[in-house]
Amino acid sequence: MTFHHNTTGWQLLGWALVLCQFALFILLAWPWEPPGMSVAGVVLAASGLLVGLWTLRHNQPGNFNVHPAPKSDGQLVTSGPYQYIRHPMYSAVLLVAAAPVFFYHAEVSKIASWLSLLLVLWLKTLLEEQALRHTYPDYQDCTKRTGRFIPRLF
Numbered sequence: 001m002t003f004h005h006n007t008t009g010w011q012l013l014g015w016a017l018v019l020c021q022f023a024l025f026i027l028l029a030w031p032w033e034p035p036g037m038s039v040a041g042v043v044l045a046a047s048g049l050l051v052g053l054w055t056l057r058h059n060q061p062g063n064f065n066v067h068p069a070p071k072s073d074g075q076l077v078t079s080g081p082y083q084y085i086r087h088p089m090y091s092a093v094l095l096v097a098a099a100p101v102f103f104y105h106a107e108v109s110k111i112a113s114w115l116s117l118l119l120v121l122w123l124k125t126l127l128e129e130q131a132l133r134h135t136y137p138d139y140q141d142c143t144k145r146t147g148r149f150i151p152r153l154f
Helices: 008-029 039-058 088-103 108-135 139-145
Strands: none
Touching: 008 088, 008 108, 039 088, 088 108, 108 139
8 A cells, every 4th residue: 555645644544653652662561560670671671772872863853753754854864873774763662662571571461562563663664664765765775775673684
């Protein structure tokens, strides 16, 4: 299904995915009790925070949206983590969001919430990349040399 990123349907779909994304964050954090510590969880959370900070260093707030549409006055960023990953902030979110899976001892609800978040972010990237290709002609070249959430190895 292809929408132009300025159509009402495209905008509504983007906002629905944003709403799902934040609802899944809440499910991952629920029941708001201090979780059990896990080395894997701490490593995932710390890695996600580092990737997120590195991303914000190269793509300043004001140049991106929570909605999967480029800002009208935004610029395509290809430095820092963007030279390896097309969506490093989503990668950071996925890393941080994986921590509760380990903190809560791999409860089925946490695993299902994380997998659902992965699906939602993947769908957001499909919309976002469609809009980025339309807005930035050079974006197609970025997709050939970078991975969506993890760097390409070859």
